[in-house]
Amino acid sequence: xxxxxxxxxKLREVGLRPTKQRIKMCEVLYNREKTFxxxxxxxxxMISEQxxxxxxxxxxxxxxxxxxxxxxxxxxxxxxxxxxxxxxxSAHHHFFDEDTHELIxxxxxxxxxxxxxxxxxxxxINSVELLVxxxxxxxxxx
Amino acid sequence: xxxxxxxxxKLREVGLRPTKQRIKMCEVLYNREKTFxxxxxxxxxMISEQxxxxxxxxxxxxxxxxxxxxxxxxxxxxxxxxxxxxxxxSAHHHFFDEDTHELIxxxxxxxxxxxxxxxxxxxxINSVELLVxxxxxxxxxx
DNA sequence: CAATAGTTTAGAATTATTATAATGTAGATT
DNA sequence: AATCTACATTATAATAATTCTAAACTATTG
Ligand SMILES: [Mn+2]
Ligand SMILES: [Mn+2]
Ligand SMILES: [Zn+2]
Ligand SMILES: [Zn+2]
Numbered sequence: 095x096x097x098x099x100x101x102x103x104k105l106r107e108v109g110l111r112p113t114k115q116r117i118k119m120c121e122v123l124y125n126r127e128k129t130f131x132x133x134x135x136x137x138x139x140m141i142s143e144q145x146x147x148x149x150x151x152x153x154x155x156x157x158x159x160x161x162x163x164x165x166x167x168x169x170x171x172x173x174x175x176x177x178x179x180x181x182x183x184s185a186h187h188h189f190f191d192e193d194t195h196e197l198i199x200x201x202x203x204x205x206x207x208x209x210x211x212x213x214x215x216x217x218x219i220n221s222v223e224l225l226v227x228x229x230x231x232x233x234x235x236x
Numbered sequence: 237x238x239x240x241x242x243x244x245x246k247l248r249e250v251g252l253r254p255t256k257q258r259i260k261m262c263e264v265l266y267n268r269e270k271t272f273x274x275x276x277x278x279x280x281x282m283i284s285e286q287x288x289x290x291x292x293x294x295x296x297x298x299x300x301x302x303x304x305x306x307x308x309x310x311x312x313x314x315x316x317x318x319x320x321x322x323x324x325x326s327a328h329h330h331f332f333d334e335d336t337h338e339l340i341x342x343x344x345x346x347x348x349x350x351x352x353x354x355x356x357x358x359x360x361i362n363s364v365e366l367l368v369x370x371x372x373x374x375x376x377x378x
Numbered sequence: 379c380a381a382t383a384g385t386t387t388a389g390a391a392t393t394a395t396t397a398t399a400a401t402g403t404a405g406a407t408t
Numbered sequence: 409a410a411t412c413t414a415c416a417t418t419a420t421a422a423t424a425a426t427t428c429t430a431a432a433c434t435a436t437t438g
Contacts, residue, residue: 111404113416134394150418155395157416171313175426176394189356204354210368212346214331217370224366226352228359253384253435276425292387297426317395318425 095124095166095181108164115153118145123167129182131170131197134158137179170197172225187224200226237266237308237323250306257295260287265309271324273312273339276300279321312339314367329366342366 095104101120102112110116122140132140134154141149158179161167170178172190178197187200208222237246243262244254252258264282274282276296283291300321303309312320314332320339329342350364 111415113404115417152396152419153417171315173313175319177317189354191356191359192362198356200352200354204352206351206353208350208366209348210342210346211348212331212342214333214340214370216373217331217333218373220334220369220371222366222368224350224364226364227362228356229362231358231360255385255435257386294388294427295386298385 095120097125097127099124110160110164114147115149116157118149119154119157119161123161123181129180129199131178131180133176133178172197185221185223187226189226189228192227192229200224237262239267239269241266252302252306256289257291258299260291261296261299261303265303265323271322271341273320273322275318275320314339327363327365329368331368331370334369334371342368 095101101117101124105112105116105120118141119137122137122144134151137158138149138151138154141154158167162169162179165183166181168180168183170180170188172178172188173195180197182199186202187205189198189200190196191198205224208224210219210222237243243259243266247254247258247262260283261279264279264286276293279300280291280293280296283296300309304311304321307325308323310322310325312322312330314320314330315337322339324341328344329347331340331342332338333340347366350366352361352364
């Protein structure tokens with residue numbers, strides 16, 4: 095979703111009623127310069143800080159999954175213990191900082207084209223994504 | 237761990253006492269031609285089928301994590317809702333069949349060398365792994 | 379054969395997530 | 409504008425995966 099767009103219209107377009115909660119979530123998620131990564135918990139905190147009224151955890155889950163289904167959010171699997179979501183819904187690669195548990199997007203231009211020679215019969219490729227795990231470089235220093 | 241090796245010795249070598257449960261788990265995991273992928277649930281079923289005596293779920297978790305720490309197992313993140321483990325502990329790529337939820341290893345030779353141009357200052361690369369999601373190809377057929 | 383440290387175990391606790399069912403509300407219909 | 413209805417929100421209960429606890433057990437050492 096583009097920044098500062100008419101969220102009410104955007105929600106209606108995809109058949110989601112523009113409720114107070116959903117509009118606030120759109121603002122928190124999409125009214126910013128860059129896309130970002132978050133966990134449900136991160137998001138609940140962000141919303142709570144920006145709303146006078148409390149939002150139910152169930153609504154956050156419902157809405158995140160509704161947005162995901164409509165293609166406005168994407169789930170990322172790096173840690174099998176928690177779901178990460180991404181407002182960048184295109185297929186793209188990530189760095190994962192194992193010290194800070196932070197995800198960093200990787201531009202197409204950062205990686206040479208990936209060529210997959212293996213084919214699986216009867217199956218088509220849905221996505222090709224790289225995960226580059228990094229950690230602080232504090233070992234052999236002179 | 238190599239197939240048909242002396243698991244008792246191997247366990248002792250890394251400081252794990254060779255208990256009945258651990259030896260059985262070694263047999264189930266490593267006495268086979270090829271490496272494979274499993275969930276904790278898969279593993280509990282496999283062990284139960286091969287043991288007269290029951291094994292505690294806690295022991296399976298404990299032992300899987302002990303083996304992981306010793307480098308005999310590797311955790312794979314594809315689905316944020318469940319942990320997958322791999323007896324192939326080298327860094328390697330995967331196909332994930334979204335229909336069957338099956339993981340398939342990808343040989344080094346199946347993928348052209350991946351060149352990462354982006355550097356993150358103060359961080360070293362620990363691993364570079366590709367996940368290729370595939371699904372059945374049942375759409376536009378003439 | 380102790381003694382001891384490590385291991386297994388059942389069951390409780392925790393965490394993330396989903397289901398339930400009552401209440402509320404957006405948008406359509408009168 | 410009042411009413412209707414399908415969709416949403418909510419608190420709370422339920423579930424599922426995983427971890428913790430503390431007692432019973434066992435491999436190894438002396
Ligand atoms: Mn999900
Ligand atoms: Mn784990
Ligand atoms: Zn991203
Ligand atoms: Zn594998």
